[in-house]
Amino acid sequence: MLRCDVAVIGTGGVGSAAVAHLAQAGASVIGLDRYSPPHIHGSSHGQTRVIRMAYFEHPDYVPLLHQAYRGWSDLQQATGRSLYFPTGVLQIGPEAGEVIAGTLRSAQEHHLAIQRIAYDEITDVFPGVVAPEDCVGILERDAGYLLVSECIQAYLEQAKRHGANIKTDSPVQSWTRIGQTFELRTASEVIHAGQLIICGGAWASQLLADLKVPMTILRKHLYWYANDASAYTSQAQFPVFLIETPTGIYYGFPQIEHGVKLSRHDGGEPIASAAQQNQNEDPADRRALEAFAAGHLPLLSKNLLHREACMYTVTPDQHFLVGTHPEHDGLHFAAGLSGHGFKFASALGEILCDLAMTGQTSSPIEFLSPRRFS
Ligand SMILES: Cc1cc2nc3c(=O)[nH]c(=O)nc-3n(C[C@H](O)[C@H](O)[C@H](O)COP(=O)(O)OP(=O)(O)OC[C@H]3O[C@@H](n4cnc5c(N)ncnc54)[C@H](O)[C@@H]3O)c2cc1C
The missing domain is CATH 3.50.50.60 (FAD/NAD(P)-binding domain)
Structure with missing residues (x-):
């Protein structure tokens, strides 16, 4: 023993x-x-995870995020590894929607630095992105991704x-x-x-x-598409993004090694237990994601390079x-x-x-x- x-x-x-x-x-x-x-x-x-401070899910997470940022920084220092990449995070959605209203609330309550971008300026600043109509953008610069x-x-x-x-x-x-x-x-x-x-x-x-x-277990899918036009790289000043559209909340990352990773945050297929997880494709999920990409990321190739499935474990x-x-x-x-x-x-x-x-x-x-x- x-x-x-x-x-x-x-x-x-x-x-x-x-x-x-x-x-x-x-x-x-x-x-x-x-x-x-x-x-x-x-x-x-699945390569990356978004990290951001102006937290639309609830402002009470912000003190924990300060602690989390310190923790990742300490880990980088202790190990000499590069783990956090501050590409910035661009969030787009209706002014009164879950993402933008929640982000503004957290930023205001916790005095966080964010930059508003008007609807008609979004494509000028980020040429690869077309915002849904009547949406606004918020750019948080000290945010980005972690290598998971x-x-x-x-x-x-x-x-x-x-x-x-x-x-x-x-x-x-x-x-x-x-x-x-x-x-x-x-x-x-x-x-x-x-x-x-x-x-x-x-x-x-x-x-x-x-x-x-x-706790509900949801099968979620991650997709990597070719970046033939090179519009979606952090060298091209392209950030992590999250876009609330009338059909769902989609997000993605600048290209790292191979392809641009995209996924959908809402939705997902409920499964009875983790034992039922598999890596099979969900054609409906892929169709919805590709319709989003065609409408809002017009410079992205349609060539799917790689796909993975992962699980969310969701409380009520x-x-x-x-x-x-x-x-x-x-x-x-x-x-x-x-x-x-x-x-x-x-x-x-x-x-x-x-x-x-x-x-x-x-x-x-x-x-x-x-x-x-x-
Ligand atoms: C597609 C996708 C995208 C996501 N994007 C983001 C994002 O951008 N930003 C973000 O912050 N979060 C994101 N998340 C959520 C985040 O990744 C998860 O909340 C987090 O990784 C869960 O960590 P965990 O330690 O709870 O689970 P895991 O990392 O899965 O660890 C649980 C471990 O427990 C082990 N285990 C289970 N049962 C037993 C047992 N009986 N005995 C021994 N070991 C056991 C498992 O093998 C596993 O290794 C995303 C999740 C998914 C699926």
Whole structure:
């Protein structure tokens, strides 16, 4: 039997950050994953993730974003890797729509620097973009993208360097509480831990079933198109973009290596469990995305270079579940990240580490407590 101060189930986006923070804080930590992160079976793959501060989803995330930006910067410094690319983020939508109204609210409440771009100036400033009618643009310059697999690799490297025991291809079959100890079982091992952290991504609803918060798993698709006209590169001053149209919210990235990555944020195909995930194409999703591209990214080639499927794990209000379990004081979690959680992984890893090491955190996470559903 193995013993440790803290066991972490899931060492993907958030769990890799948690094991690194714990190991650096001097805890004896075992991180277990059913695969070998970074991998393509969960929610943290597909080259890039958007990071932005003027947060349309809710202004209460902004203090956590300050913490997250600091965390990614610290990780870059500690590892010498380039992980964050501040290309800027251009958001376009109706003035009163979810994206623009929410972004303006966050920027105003938190005094964030943004630049408004009028409808008829958008194509002058970004020649590859045609905005939907009657929309406005907001450019946030200190925003951009993270390289998703590289971030996970960097955190796992840090964790190992500080002595964490990382067990890959080790699905945790069960966890139970015995007195003050958590007992975890894999096919070949029993682990006893003083504290338990669960960062199971799309498997969280099974691992955290007794939270009784329904989480919907959505299959989402990522597409890479050829950039024959070279209009969509960061060298051409092309930013990450997110466009709210009458038919959906679409987003994309400047070309990195091969192709311009595009995806749709809303919608998605519900699946019963993460075990049902596969990499099959969804023709209707692709048709809708290509109709968006034809209308709003007219210089983009129609040549599809690559495609991947990924999973969102969505709570009823699309806000995260973060904190300490209401019935088990040594069990902490970050789950239900609802398709917008990767940018926070650095902060969430630090918060989970604080909760496991001290039982508290100074980060403002009360709004993410599962108690809001009870
Ligand atoms: C297409 C797509 C685009 C996205 N775009 C953005 C974006 O632009 N910006 C942004 O901030 N966020 C974005 N997100 C959301 C973000 O990527 C996720 O919220 C985040 O990566 C989830 O991290 P996680 O650690 O919860 O899950 P994961 O990284 O999937 O990690 C969960 C881990 O738990 C492991 N696991 C599960 N069960 C067990 C078990 N029983 N035993 C051991 N291990 C187990 C899994 O193998 C996995 O490695 C996007 C997501 C998708 C799918």
